[in-house]
Amino acid sequence: MKQRNNFHFLILLVIFTITSILLFKFYFSQEKTFKPQLVYNLEKGALIGNYLFNFKNWTNDFLHFNALRKQLSDIKYENIKLVNQLQDFKEVKEENDLLKNALQIKGETNWSLVSAKIVLMDPSGLTGSFWINKGIKQGLKRGMNVILEHKILVGRLEECFDNYCRGESIFNPETKISVEDLRSSTLAVAEKDTKGNFRLKLVPYESDIKVGDILITSSENANFFKGLLVAKVKKSSLSSDVSSLKEFILEPLLNLSEISSVLIITDFIPTQ
Amino acid sequence: MIQRYLLNFLLFVSVVFIQVYFGMTFFISPVLNIVLIFLIFTLFYFSHFYLFFLIFISAAVLDSLSGFFWGTNLFLFLISLGAGILLIRFLEKSNFFSRLIIGGLIIFIYFLGLLIVNLILKTSHISFIIFEQFLFTLIFYMLLSFLLNKIRRLKTVHS
Numbered sequence: 001m002k003q004r005n006n007f008h009f010l011i012l013l014v015i016f017t018i019t020s021i022l023l024f025k026f027y028f029s030q031e032k033t034f035k036p037q038l039v040y041n042l043e044k045g046a047l048i049g050n051y052l053f054n055f056k057n058w059t060n061d062f063l064h065f066n067a068l069r070k071q072l073s074d075i076k077y078e079n080i081k082l083v084n085q086l087q088d089f090k091e092v093k094e095e096n097d098l099l100k101n102a103l104q105i106k107g108e109t110n111w112s113l114v115s116a117k118i119v120l121m122d123p124s125g126l127t128g129s130f131w132i133n134k135g136i137k138q139g140l141k142r143g144m145n146v147i148l149e150h151k152i153l154v155g156r157l158e159e160c161f162d163n164y165c166r167g168e169s170i171f172n173p174e175t176k177i178s179v180e181d182l183r184s185s186t187l188a189v190a191e192k193d194t195k196g197n198f199r200l201k202l203v204p205y206e207s208d209i210k211v212g213d214i215l216i217t218s219s220e221n222a223n224f225f226k227g228l229l230v231a232k233v234k235k236s237s238l239s240s241d242v243s244s245l246k247e248f249i250l251e252p253l254l255n256l257s258e259i260s261s262v263l264i265i266t267d268f269i270p271t272q
Numbered sequence: 273m274i275q276r277y278l279l280n281f282l283l284f285v286s287v288v289f290i291q292v293y294f295g296m297t298f299f300i301s302p303v304l305n306i307v308l309i310f311l312i313f314t315l316f317y318f319s320h321f322y323l324f325f326l327i328f329i330s331a332a333v334l335d336s337l338s339g340f341f342w343g344t345n346l347f348l349f350l351i352s353l354g355a356g357i358l359l360i361r362f363l364e365k366s367n368f369f370s371r372l373i374i375g376g377l378i379i380f381i382y383f384l385g386l387l388i389v390n391l392i393l394k395t396s397h398i399s400f401i402i403f404e405q406f407l408f409t410l411i412f413y414m415l416l417s418f419l420l421n422k423i424r425r426l427k428t429v430h431s
């Protein structure tokens with residue numbers, strides 16, 4: 001009886017092992033099929049998804065009520081400041097035109113752009129990935145830059161399928177962006193820190209970066225087009241390492257409420 | 273019996289849907305892993321083969337959308353819930369505190385695995401977020417366990 005039980009156990013073990021191996025083999029070989037199929041199926045349920053997403057935003061606002069109130073009072077204060085600065089507007093405009101010419105942004109706006117809708121985002125909250133509803137059939141390729149209107153950098157495409165592409169936003173922990181201060185032309189690196197703050201690193205101590213300065217992508221980037229808006233300098237911060245370098249906390253210009261659709265620059269693929 | 277499984281599967285689909293849309297985030301931020309919590313409860317009340325089936329679906333969804341290496345979530349779910357199956361052999365699964373410990377350990381193993389995977393891949397930037405996510409998920413699991421235990425007790429008192 002005991003021998004028979006052992007025999008049954010062994011047979012079950014063999015069946016279980018073979019099934020597991022086959023399942024693993026199947027799972028790992030189906031990556032290219034699973035991904036677009038899953039995105040397609042989930043996109044079909046987007047109506048309920050939108051309700052859930054709106055509810056999530058509402059809950060988020062509710063939980064951050066005090067932060068929003070503070071933000072509102074800051075905006076009111078900034079608004080008064082802006083009204084006062086309106087008088088100097090002409091002067092600033094001239095300065096901006098001069099800087100634009102210097103950076104040759106004007107000549108680079110003849111990009112071919114494809115607009116796409118963001119259909120899904122990273123549910124784990126760890127990678128900053130997003131899925132768009134355009135793919136290889138619409139001429140999209142890995143490495144293409146994704147932007148918002150007004151040339152705000154969103155990220156780049158990481159993998160493309162026939163009708164869908166997965167992109168990685170600038171909030172991806174592995175993303176380092178070489179940036180340039182629009183006012184002082186100082187070069188530095190923007191990246192996420194361990195606490196999730198967007199931080200400006202490798203800033204020379206004698207550099208002239210001030211709070212409120214706008215940062216754009218510089219020509220040193222291997223992955224991003226030059227001249228795309230990245231962030232605003234929020235406040236000065238202590239450097240994490242003992243060196244003669246300064247650090248700043250940044251406020252990304254990428255706004256969560258603006259990202260239902262994006263634009264992809266199709267005529268430029270940075271080096272990979 | 274089949275009705276129980278069908279109901280559980282429908283609930284699973286809605287939980288995955290909620291995780292995908294409610295948890296979706298553009299920023300790097302801690303998100304509650306309700307799929308993992310659902311799988312832990314399934315481990316206690318349903319067959320292990322059915323659990324494996326759900327693990328494969330959950331892993332396919334999370335691996336596809338999160339942009340991690342393909343198979344990361346499958347590997348972690350199998351390791352953590354496999355450890356849970358082993359723990360059930362040593363701890364009494366009908367006891368409330370045993371279930372709490374088993375569930376807590378499964379959550380711990382899953383997030384420890386995630387942390388190690390990210391450290392190996394040198395993305396230490398998100399280690400703090402993983403820790404926060406671990407705490408959120410653990411606290412939510414414990415709250416849910418207490419709540420379900422309370423409801424069950426009330427039901428038995430009334431009946």
